[in-house]
Amino acid sequence: MRGVPDHVRVEKRIKELYEKNPDARIVVDKIKEYSSRISRPSIIKIMNFCGTHEWTITYYGIRSLMPSNVELIAGPGCPVCITPGYYVDLLIDLSVEGYTVLSYGDSYRLPGTRATGIRSLFDARIRGGDTRVVYSFLDAVKIARENPGRKHVFFAVGFETTMPSTAYPLSSGIVPDNLLILPAYRLTPPIMRYLLEEKPEAELHGVIAPGHVSTVIGAYSWIFLPKIYGIPTVVAGFEPVDVLLAILHILKMLYEGRPSLVNEYKRVARMCGNLEAKRTMWKVYRVVDAYWRGIGMVPRSGAVHTKDYSRYDFFDQIGVKDRPLEDKLPGCKCSEVTLGLAKPTECPLFMKRCTPSNPYGPCMVSVEGTCKIWAENLPVKL
Numbered sequence: 001m002r003g004v005p006d007h008v009r010v011e012k013r014i015k016e017l018y019e020k021n022p023d024a025r026i027v028v029d030k031i032k033e034y035s036s037r038i039s040r041p042s043i044i045k046i047m048n049f050c051g052t053h054e055w056t057i058t059y060y061g062i063r064s065l066m067p068s069n070v071e072l073i074a075g076p077g078c079p080v081c082i083t084p085g086y087y088v089d090l091l092i093d094l095s096v097e098g099y100t101v102l103s104y105g106d107s108y109r110l111p112g113t114r115a116t117g118i119r120s121l122f123d124a125r126i127r128g129g130d131t132r133v134v135y136s137f138l139d140a141v142k143i144a145r146e147n148p149g150r151k152h153v154f155f156a157v158g159f160e161t162t163m164p165s166t167a168y169p170l171s172s173g174i175v176p177d178n179l180l181i182l183p184a185y186r187l188t189p190p191i192m193r194y195l196l197e198e199k200p201e202a203e204l205h206g207v208i209a210p211g212h213v214s215t216v217i218g219a220y221s222w223i224f225l226p227k228i229y230g231i232p233t234v235v236a237g238f239e240p241v242d243v244l245l246a247i248l249h250i251l252k253m254l255y256e257g258r259p260s261l262v263n264e265y266k267r268v269a270r271m272c273g274n275l276e277a278k279r280t281m282w283k284v285y286r287v288v289d290a291y292w293r294g295i296g297m298v299p300r301s302g303a304v305h306t307k308d309y310s311r312y313d314f315f316d317q318i319g320v321k322d323r324p325l326e327d328k329l330p331g332c333k334c335s336e337v338t339l340g341l342a343k344p345t346e347c348p349l350f351m352k353r354c355t356p357s358n359p360y361g362p363c364m365v366s367v368e369g370t371c372k373i374w375a376e377n378l379p380v381k382l
């Protein structure tokens with residue numbers, strides 16, 4: 001694709017979008033129709049919470065299909081981007097002190113708080129630390145079982161979607177005692193509440209709520225957005241047409257002056273979510289206030305092990321405190337990007353010091369990170 005002008009590349013993807021989804025054109029026309037009927041606000045800001053929605057929007061050039069008064073803003077839906085850098089520092093140190101550190105691939109290159117030197121678990125491995133990528137928590141269980149004389153730590157990064165993957169094995173008693181879990185889990189509705197309460201400058205008029213998370217916690221978890229904040233909200237799937245339909249629903253609700261909650265992802269997400277998964281999660285974990293990287297403490301937005309499972313808890317067993325620590329890297333605007341207050345292209349390091357092959361900040365690491373998505377998909381209409 002090198003040498004192909006960006007606008008041509010995106011046009012190709014839009015063509016692909018229309019070829020695969022003939023109805024998309026009709027939805028785009030309807031979006032234009034409704035947006036033209038809305039005079040206030042002059043710019044309608046719609047936040048897509050989820051990194052996967054951001055990928056769909058960016059890859060298919062959906063921003064370039066929007067009318068001039070509709071702005072699509074990427075939100076905080078990248079768990080790797082908001083995982084405290086302090087956790088990475090701790091794990092790097094442990095990896096040279098007799099522990100095997102096991103991590104998902106996405107978190108493996110996540111930088112800690114250090115701007116230079118050994119910054120990630122990947123760097124630690126190169127310099128002799130014992131860090132490894134696993135594809136699932138069950139892989140971590142297998143590795144720990146096969147090496148009973150060695151201590152292991154699993155870096156549990158994720159939103160509510162991934163919590164059951166550790167909760168089920170823990171509750172079924174198959175996790176060996178030589179495997180600890182660092183619970184970096186963060187909960188999604190609290191960060192939206194935080195954003196609306198603490199960052200009113202974001203000025204959101206609509207929210208596309210995460211589909212995957214809602215399959216676990218339930219679409220109804222987002223009812224507070226229209227009920228308390230008057231923001232039209234749509235739980236959406238990840239196909240381009242899902243996203244376009246979500247935008248249309250939001251515009252319709254704005255036009256009619258009736259903000260509510262729509263579940264566009266009914267084929268997968270129920271209003272009540274997955275009751276069995278929730279039961280197991282909240283047997284193993286309990287909710288606590290938690291630190292979000294570069295952002296600060298967010299009330300009731302994290303999870304630690306309950307008393308019955310504290311023998312697996314990294315912080316309890318290692319004897320270190322889970323404490324907030326300044327972890328904004330010099331020059332990196334990732335926390336602003338995460339909260340929808342800046343675009344990746346407004347960061348002076350974007351595609352200079354910070355690239356997908358050599359990420360400097362956390363939003364350039366994961367496939368759900370806005371900076372990485374923009375860097376790899378070169379949107380034309382920013």
Ligand code: SF4
Pocket residue numbers: 331332333334337344347348349350351354355360361362363364371
């Ligand atoms: S481009 Fe890199 S340094 Fe800039 S905000 Fe994004 S992740 Fe941070």
